[in-house]
Amino acid sequence: MLKIGEFSRLAKVSVKQLRHYNELGLLPAHTVDRSTGYRYYHVDQLVTLNRLLIYRNLGFSLKETRRLLRVDNPIGDLREMLTARRTALAARVQLERARLAEVQARIAEIERDEHAPRYEVAIRSVEPATAVSLRRRCRSYDEVNELLQTARAQLPARAPIMRYGAIWHRCSTRGAEIECEALIFIGRSKLTTRTDLIEVPGCTVASIVHDEGDTDSRLIYRAAIERAMTLGYRIAGPMRELYAGHPAAAPGVVEVQFPIERSRVNSPEGRA
DSSP states (O other), rough: OEEEEHHHEEEOOOHHHHHHHHHTTOOOOEEEEETTOOOOOOHHHHHHHEEEEOOOHHHOOOOHHHTTTTOOOOOHHHHHHHHHHHHHHHHHHHHHHHHHHHHHHHHHHHHSSSSOOSSOOOEEEEEEEEEEEEEEEEGGGGGHHHHHHHHHHHHHOOOEEEEEEEEEOOOOOOOOOOOEEEEEEEEHHHHHHHSSEEEEEEEEEEEEETTTTTSSSSHHHHHHHHHHHTHHHHHHHHEEEEEETTTTOOOOEEEEEEEEEEEESSSSHHHO
């Protein structure tokens, strides 16, 4: 029999950790001296401890480890738990790869431009949302204010407005008109209005939050598009804007969103 200190040195596990496992019932001491309270371990318990440490190192919780340590554990349960852990680890690896790609993209931008990026681009998911919609052709981008005011006038005074926004279905190029869909996002409620209610679909976006006072919007759009392409995405829908307040008020903060999807050319599947 080994005292807890001797077992600790042999197993290269701290006494504190052994006491913790004893209290949880994961590795109870083989014998406890009732007069002194000293815990004694048998050398054979090194096998159980090794299995315990392996499962913990694989990321299993203490509750899961307890199940895995059962000698009568059905092979089907063991396979199911290992498969679930594999799925969780694969998702984590994918997330870390995406983070690594974003770090590499920022380093590449700094080396190319020799200064920090002016605009930070976030690749994130947005949830579907219900909105009041008013879609029109416009002569200028400023007409979004009029569209939002028209849509707001058709809503009850106490309508649960969450945020204002717009989808730019067509932006101005040579000889082209601007087509804007003004959006007033609303909370869940029974809302009766002459203005159309739509479900703005959720998606992955390349997003930039910027001051509305920024004069050259082309730099903002280019920064978002270039970052998305660098990370293996392509633009998958018209540009969206979300306004921190009503755009007719004083200049505020605007979030530009470009819906994106994985490009087959730059994806692992496309390169295979």
